[in-house]
Amino acid sequence: MKISRRCLLQITGVGVVVAGMVPRVAFAARNSLKNMRTGVQPNGKTRLVIETALRPSYTLVYGENTLTVKLSNTVGNNSVAAKLASGGLVKTVTQAQIGDALNIVAELRKPIGEIPKNQVMILEPNGDNDYRLVLDFAAGTGAKTATQKAAATNESNTTTRKRIIVLDPGHGGKDPGCIGRGGTKEKAVVLSVGRKLRTALQNAGFAVYMTRADDTYLKLAERAAIAERKKADLFISIHANANPSRSMKGFSIYTLSEKASDEEAQKLADSENAADKIDVSGFESFSKDIRVALSALQQHAVAEMSEEYANGCARAFNRAGIEQQPGPAVRHAPLAVLRSTVPGALVECGHLSNKAEEKLLKSSAHQDKLVAAIVRSVKNYDFEA
Ligand SMILES: [Zn+2]
Numbered sequence: 001m002k003i004s005r006r007c008l009l010q011i012t013g014v015g016v017v018v019a020g021m022v023p024r025v026a027f028a029a030r031n032s033l034k035n036m037r038t039g040v041q042p043n044g045k046t047r048l049v050i051e052t053a054l055r056p057s058y059t060l061v062y063g064e065n066t067l068t069v070k071l072s073n074t075v076g077n078n079s080v081a082a083k084l085a086s087g088g089l090v091k092t093v094t095q096a097q098i099g100d101a102l103n104i105v106a107e108l109r110k111p112i113g114e115i116p117k118n119q120v121m122i123l124e125p126n127g128d129n130d131y132r133l134v135l136d137f138a139a140g141t142g143a144k145t146a147t148q149k150a151a152a153t154n155e156s157n158t159t160t161r162k163r164i165i166v167l168d169p170g171h172g173g174k175d176p177g178c179i180g181r182g183g184t185k186e187k188a189v190v191l192s193v194g195r196k197l198r199t200a201l202q203n204a205g206f207a208v209y210m211t212r213a214d215d216t217y218l219k220l221a222e223r224a225a226i227a228e229r230k231k232a233d234l235f236i237s238i239h240a241n242a243n244p245s246r247s248m249k250g251f252s253i254y255t256l257s258e259k260a261s262d263e264e265a266q267k268l269a270d271s272e273n274a275a276d277k278i279d280v281s282g283f284e285s286f287s288k289d290i291r292v293a294l295s296a297l298q299q300h301a302v303a304e305m306s307e308e309y310a311n312g313c314a315r316a317f318n319r320a321g322i323e324q325q326p327g328p329a330v331r332h333a334p335l336a337v338l339r340s341t342v343p344g345a346l347v348e349c350g351h352l353s354n355k356a357e358e359k360l361l362k363s364s365a366h367q368d369k370l371v372a373a374i375v376r377s378v379k380n381y382d383f384e385a
Pocket residue numbers: 170171177178186239240272
């Protein structure tokens with residue numbers, strides 16, 4: 001949804017140029033610095049905000065006690081002085097114009113590690129604000145400093161912590177999920193895929209937990225809570241689909257959004273959420289704790305990471321030759337099980353309502369194929385970058 005909004009903005013921009021309201025130079029327009037400030041977040045992290053007239057294009061460079069934000073094709077503004085919050089890590093913020101690029105150099109009281117991807121955000125203009133590049137960081141956090149990272153690249157996973165994956169086979173116990181024509185129950189198929197996947201991911205060096213490893217019923221919120229408790233890096237909910245049209249087949253992958261991306265996605269959310277008969281009127285149904293823990297910015301970051309994983313997962317399925325449901329491979333829906341601070345996706349492996357696919361989903365060979373594709377997607381996922 002976010003991507004299409006971005007496209008819309010671009011299209012609008014072109015429209016304006018065509019209408020001749022701004023000069024043609026708009027395409028090559030240079031960005032300009034509008035404002036800079038720091039703050040201290042409730043969690044103690046320092047926040048650096050850089051406001052620019054256009055969407056910023058940036059790279060981060062880590063020095064001994066400095067953080068440099070290189071803004072390409074940007075012109076500085078000497079009348080802009082950074083407003084610094086007391087108690088933060090930032091001592092001073094200065095501008096240096098290097099050719100077309102503007103370097104914003106933050107001098108720090110203590111060294112910081114590389115800032116994780118989910119702590120860097122670009123916000124669209126709103127109200128009095130222009131585009132904002134927002135960076136959150138704390139002393140000595142992040143993974144490693146850039147130098148340490150370079151030194152570690154030749155070493156194996158043993159020097160970094162294992163990534164934690166929580167697998168969530170859908171339904172279970174009193175809730176069979178959907179039932180195929182031949183009587184195959186979704187809860188059984190997805191449990192079998194989940195167990196195989198656990199072994200395969202463990203063999204690939206991941207720490208893996210399952211929301212259920214047997215035929216147990218679990219509420220959707222409990223599943224999301226397990227991902228929180230285990231401090232998971234990635235949450236994968238495994239399902240199989242059913243459709244009134246028996247000819248419908250193929251996989252599809254879902255990420256969380258407040259509104260469904262299409263009618264199909266809404267129907268799916270209705271049926272998957274129905275297990276708990278919970279209220280899904282929006283993000284209000286986030287559990288209170290999670291809502292407090294997640295700022296709007298973090299929600300945005302989790303959504304972006306989930307989107308990235310889901311797209312990679314769809315690519316892995318396509319590459320493996322697994323049939324895709326007609327329409328977009330990645331859809332969005334208000335799925336209760338995905339409401340957490342953990343990036344993740346819900347994978348509908350195929351349709352049990354289709355006779356041929358029901359047979360496939362039951363077969364161990366096809367389950368192995370699904371597992372291999374998901375393992376590939378997890379290995380390719382950029383956990384931090
Ligand atoms: Zn399901």
